[in-house]
Amino acid sequence: MTEEEQKKRKRRSLVIGLVLAAFVVLFYAITIIRLGENVVNRPL
Amino acid sequence: MSELSIAYQQEEDAQTFGGDVQDYVQLLKPRVMSLVVFTSFVGLMVAPGDIHPFLGLVAILSIAIGAGASGALNMWYDADIDGKMQRTAARPIPRGLVSKNEALALGVVLSVFSIIVLGLATNWLASALLAGTIGFYIFIYTMWLKRSTPQNIVIGGAAGSFPPMIGWVAVTGSISLESVVLFLIIFMWTPPHFWALALYRCRDYERVGVPMLPVVKGPDATRSQILIYSFILFAVSLTPAFIGLGGLIYLTFSVMAGIVFLYLALQVYRVRVGNIADAIAKKLFLYSIFYLFFLFSVLLIEHVVPGAFYSTGFQVGI
Known part of the structure; x- marks a missing residue:
């Protein structure tokens, strides 16, 4: 594998890592917001 | 190799x-x-x-x-x-x-x-x-x-x-009906938009055996179809104004943009030979992209900024 190909692989890995991290944050945020709506709507 | x-x-x-x-x-x-x-x-x-x-x-x-x-x-x-x-x-x-x-x-x-x-x-x-x-x-x-x-x-x-x-x-x-109308606008817009492209990219599709309308039925039949669909699109594009989705502002702009669309479709229908025919088809293709963005933009602005057009006087009498 040439140096350029190694660089490409590194960039791909970095983006995959960032996308997965964003995915975790996204799920967390969706959960909190949806949960929040239902907490407000519950009978007191 | x-x-x-x-x-x-x-x-x-x-x-x-x-x-x-x-x-x-x-x-x-x-x-x-x-x-x-x-x-x-x-x-x-x-x-x-x-x-x-x-x-x-x-x-x-x-x-x-x-x-x-x-x-x-x-x-x-x-x-x-x-x-x-x-x-x-x-x-x-x-x-x-x-x-x-x-x-x-x-x-x-x-x-x-x-x-x-x-x-x-x-x-x-x-x-x-x-x-x-x-x-x-x-x-x-x-x-x-x-x-x-x-x-x-x-x-x-x-x-x-x-x-x-x-x-x-x-x-x-x-x-609901409103969402179906939004669907129909893009549905009726797609054929004239894509066939305008296919008219000047005809050889591409012919080479790979994809039966695009200009390849199978010929450019003349395609031009007729573009014109027919453009008229249908014009009618459908006005619908939001009659079901409460758009107002007078939308009606005015959609009529204006639609007339330009129809004019270009008519030009495509009439001019059939030479480089100019391809150029007009390309013009319709590019305009169709602008047209859809424009229609949806007007709809959006009218909803999001209800007072945006008041100063122009368009809303008087509604």
Whole structure:
């Protein structure tokens, strides 16, 4: 594998890592917001 | 080395080393995505009801990713013909930058991701519509209609028409007449838009055996069809003003933009030979993109900024 190909692989890995991290944050945020709506709507 | 063995070698190289990040982004057809993002955003904004801004953003993101996934799956399936067409030869798979398997994997993963996230963030009807749209684009349009009938883009155009409806359903949770009208505008817009392109890219489709209307029925029949659909589009584009989705502002601008569309369609119908004929078809194609953005923009501005046009006097008497 040439140096350029190694660089490409590194960039791909970095983006995959960032996308997965964003995915975790996204799920967390969706959960909190949806949960929040239902907490407000519950009978007191 | 034969053409076939070069293709195999390129495929093998791509499988071994993979492409760069921007090659994978190209698989998602970013230009198509921009239209999907915009129309779904308008659908979401003009829908009655409220949605948490972050969830709205997630909905748009999911629809965009779903559209991108469809693009990747389309490029996976059409890899054999893309390399032979001038318009698509520079795509990552024909150039050997990304392998077919990678495109398939990316498309499947992003499809599943977008459908689940949309369901969790908004509602499962919107999610089901997105799943249906991706399925329709891949199985009905790409795998079946595209290579078997000249009506391919008429029926297949439904896939591109769903985004505003999905945006609407993400907010309301139901499919109403207004969302169907938004769907119909894009559905009727697709044939004249795509056939205008096909008129001057006819040889591309002919070479790979895709039965586009100009290839099968000829340019003259295509010109007639473009004109017919343009009239239908004109009528459909006015509908929002009569069902409460758009007001007088929308009616005025849609009539004006529609008249220009009809004028260009008429020009395409009348001028049939020479480079000028291709130039007019190209003009209609480019204008059609502006036209759709414009219609949806007016609809959006009228809803989001109700006072935006008051100073112009347009709203007097309503």
